Amino acid sequence: MRLRQLECFRALMLHGTMTRAAELLGMSQPGISTMIAGLEHETGLNLFVRRGGRLQPTPEAKLFYVEAARALEAAENASRVAAEIRSGRRGHLAIAAYPSISINLLPRLLSQFARNKPELQIKIITRNSATVRELISTQQFDLAVAELPLDYPTSHMEVFSYDCMCMLPHAHPLAKLKQITPDNLDGVPFVTLFRGDPIYQQLASAFSEYGARWNVVAETEFFSTACQLVAEGRGVGIVDPVVSKPFTEGLVVRPFKPRIQYQVAILSPTHEAPSQVARDFAGQLRRALRT
Amino acid sequence: MRLRQLECFRALMLHGTMTRAAELLGMSQPGISTMIAGLEHETGLNLFVRRGGRLQPTPEAKLFYVEAARALEAAENASRVAAEIRSGRRGHLAIAAYPSISINLLPRLLSQFARNKPELQIKIITRNSATVRELISTQQFDLAVAELPLDYPTSHMEVFSYDCMCMLPHAHPLAKLKQITPDNLDGVPFVTLFRGDPIYQQLASAFSEYGARWNVVAETEFFSTACQLVAEGRGVGIVDPVVSKPFTEGLVVRPFKPRIQYQVAILSPTHEAPSQVARDFAGQLRRALRT
DNA sequence: ATCGACTATACGAATACGTTATAATGGACA
C-alpha cells in the first residue's frame, strides 16, 4: 500500500470522479485509474462499482476511507514536522549558562532567535560555571556557556577572551583619561569580584606590579552587581566588554592596563551530536560573543 | 516521502545498525542505505551522523521518529482494517425483517455468521412487511426480508415460495393421514392468520372449493403465535415449512392440499451497491430459505 | 444517432527499488 494510492483514493472519494481527482492532484485521469485499480487489487476490496460509466463508492470504500484518510494525515503531518525541524521551528533548546550571561545577553539572543519558531521549546538554566560544566558533561543540555577556567578541560569548547575594561561613575575625575592603569587608581575605592575569582587574582598582581594600593571596598559575585555598585558611586571597578555591556549604560568605560583577561566558552555535549537548532543558535551566540 | 523509507528509518532507529535493520526487513544493507539517504535528502534532515563507521541518530532523528512511527502505524492500521473489511470481520450489517423471521431464524443465522467477526456491527430491526419495504427503499438497511406480496414491486428482490403445511397437536386423530385436505378438516377448530393476510384468503377459497366448513377459532398475526395455540390444543392450523419450522417442534406437520402458497423475499437496496458482508450474508440466508 | 462526460487499456519513458560486488572506514587485538 503506497501513500500515492491513498492520496488518489481520498481525492476520488472527495470529488466523485477520476477526472476531477486527477485535476486536483495535477495528474492524468489514467494515472488515477491505475492507482485505484492497484489499491483495489492490493487491499482485495471492491472500492467502487462501475455503473453507468461512473464510479460509485461501495460501503467498503466508505469504511476504508476513514482509515486511509487518517493514515494520509499522519504521513502529511510527519512531512510537516520534518519541515519544521529542518527550519528549526520545532525542537528543544536547553541551555545552561552562568548567571551574568543568563541575565541579559542570553535571553535577548534567544527571544530573537525564537521569533518565527513557535514550536521551539526553550529552557535556560542558570548555574555557576562549575555546575554548568557538570551539566553539559552529563548531556543534560544542548549547549552551555561557562566562564573559564574549568576544573578540567572539555572537548567541543569554543573560547572567547576579553580584555577587561575599567568602569567609572559618570562624573568621575579619571574619566578624562583614555586608558587607566593601577597607579591611576592608587587608593581609589574599588569594586571587584570575589577573592576566589581569577579576576581578583589578576587585579591583585596588577596593582602590586604597579606598586599601587588596591583599595577594595566591595566584592561581588557577578560583574552585573559590581556595575550597579559603581553606578551608585561606591567606587570604580572592572568589567568585561561584551557580556556585561548592557549593565554599563551610563558609566564611563575605559581600557585598562595591564591586561586583565576574562574568558568564557561555549560548550557542546561530547557524546551526542548537537542538534541543528543548537548549532544554529551556537552560531548566533558566537557572533554576539565575538563582537 | 514513501512508507518504505519510514519503515527502513524505524527499523534503523530501533536496531541501531543498517545491517540488522536490513535483516529484519528482509532486504540487503545497501538497500537500507539508499533508502535512508533518500529520506534524509527529501526531508532535508541530517538524521544520522557517521562516526566511527557507525550511525548515530541526531536529535532531529529522534524528534522525527515520533511522527514517522505514528504515520507508519496509521498506515499499517489502514492495511489491517482493509483485511478486516475484506474478510467481513469489520463492517456493519443492518437487516430489516418481518417478525416471524426475526424471532428465530434470523438471529440464529446471524450469530453463526458473526462468529469470528468481532468488529462486525449487527442491527436487526423488526417491522411488518410493508414497513420493511419502505425502509429498504430509503436505503436505511443493507438487507431486508419481507413477506409477499408487497404494495409495489422492487428490483433486487429474490423470492422464495413455500407450500404451507398443516399442523396438528401431538396426539390428534388426523395425524395418521399422510396428507391433509380441507374436507378432513370439516368443522375442525382452526387457527389461522388474520383476515387481511393472503394466507387467510387462500384458505377460505380452499375450504369453499372442497365444500368443507372452515371453523376459525383464532386469528393471529404470526405463524409462530398460531403454532403455540395449536401446541396448546386449541385447534389445527397451517404453517410455512421453513421459516416457522423452529416453532413446530412437538407438533405433527403434514402436507396440505390444495397448495397454500407463502412467499418471502430478500430485498437489497436499489441505489447503493450492497456491501460484501451483505452479499455474503444474503448467501447464507438464501441457503437457509431454500432448504 | 450523436455528443459529451467519463473510465479503462496499451504502451513508452522516467523513476524508484533492491540486488550483488566492491570500496572505504574505524575499532579491537595480537
Add this chain to the structure above:
DNA sequence: TGTCCATTATAACGTATTCGTATAGTCGAT
C-alpha cells in the same frame, strides 16, 4: 603496527512502479 572484523557507502544493473499520451469503450441525454 598491521590484520581482522564489522560496519557503511557507492556503483552497476535488472525489475517494478509510476505517470504521461493516445485511444477505445460505456452510458445517458439531447
